[in-house]
Amino acid sequence: MERLRREMNRLFAGLPTRGSATPNYPAMNVWANEDGAIVTVELPGINPEEIDISVTGDTLTLTGRREAEELAEDEIYHRRERIHGRFTRTFQLPFDVETQDVDAVYQKGVLHITLPRAEADKPQKIRVTSG
């Protein structure tokens, strides 16, 4: 089981991201089975329309923007810990995705992307007949 997990981690290792101030933002988890994967992303307080999800072949790309609050002149910040700005993340899956069946739901600040494995990419079962 541990060996399988290590193997999966190796397969799922993300591609390096470019042009982003925070390369590992937002953080994502990947759940998988033989029929596909579910990617969950922690992205609190974002307008779902501002998230752009694109899938090509086996690659998932997530881009978006988290707006900072506009402060009036008499307002001052005491703390600014939340991450703002533009982000891009690219992730390579170990299988080709059925792109038209990709589904994304944004709930409680967490984005869930369901990525079904392409039918053509699934392993073929070969029947053995005795001659």
Added chain:
Amino acid sequence: MMAETRDIQVQETEKQEIDESGAERTRAGACFVPRVDIYETNEGMTVIADMPGINEENIDITLEQNVLTINGYVASQRPEDYSLAYAEYRVGDYQRRFTLSDQIDKEKIEATVKDGVLRLQLPKAEPATKKISVTAG
């Protein structure tokens, strides 16, 4: 105006786990310090905390002797028939404490939660001490 029990590393994008050197939590599982933005206006203070996985039912805010405690309880949910293949974040509860000054009107604190973000409005109290003008007799 606002002191706090612990500090957070801003550059890190990873969730910061709570320091349990003081008192341990009774609930098992991870507990994180939510990232906050705090700003002050003439009317009051606003605290915005990132708490993904939180909604209005599993958040608990208490005020006891000037200490405002935010607790968020997140049950880890795993999609059925799937196994975790790659992980960059962990799911767990949230806790953070702030010490409020007497300038805050504690009766009028308002809290809202939307898309995993908690927004606390802490209005300033009317000054209790009135300035008395002295006129020459």
